[in-house]
């Protein structure tokens with residue numbers, strides 16, 4: 001299972017989180033966010049990342065955008081050294097397809113903020129235009145990093161035709177409960193493993209991986 005820790009702002013924390021076992025680091029490229037980082041700041045984090053000793057590759061570097069233009073996204077991907085983009089605003093399936101065509105080596109992840117179970121119907125329109133979906137909680141005043149959990153039970157029938165991440169209010173204390181109900185391809189955490197926006201709590205990240213090891217031992221996938 002992929003484990004994405006989002007809202008990385010500091011090189012030493014990015015490196016430590018990769019070493020703890022994260023498969024993906026998320027960088028907030030949305031200027032109104034308190035976790036915002038510029039392309040140059042992301043590059044500084046990326047330059048400090050270790051290569052995975054097993055694969056010889058870096059962890060995934062995911063830039064999170066909301067309603068940015070294709071030119072803005074392309075520029076940040078090139079400067080920062082990203083290999084994935086997460087579109088967290090009101091991007092249409094057609095826009096996602098354009099991003100995919102323009103950046104063929106970049107994973108395109110569409111985030112859907114789920115207000116009601118009916119909002120899940122939106123997902124199908126994206127299947128053939130993105131590589132991956134991400135389900136996040138809806139908050140009227142914030143786009144992401146809200147700490148609000150989804151109603152996991154209402155997602156039990158969600159079986160998209162592409163891989164998906166579960167996000168929204170996950171933390172070391174509730175991750176086992178979430179994964180007992182759902183089998184996402186990845187999980188995404190931000191405020192549940194931080195001291196303040198953009199300042200990650202490495203002890204909580206370590207605790208998350210400890211909990212994930214427990215889920216394997218007790219057979220929760």
Ligand SMILES: O=C(O)c1ccccc1NCC(=O)[C@H](O)[C@H](O)COP(=O)(O)O
Pocket residue numbers: 006007026028030033034035064065066088136143144145146147148167168169170188189190191192
């Ligand atoms: O985190 C932000 O500040 C943010 C701002 C604008 C758009 C998206 C943002 N975050 C996106 C993420 O992928 C978060 O990891 C996701 O919303 C989960 O956050 P949390 O509920 O705090 O775990």
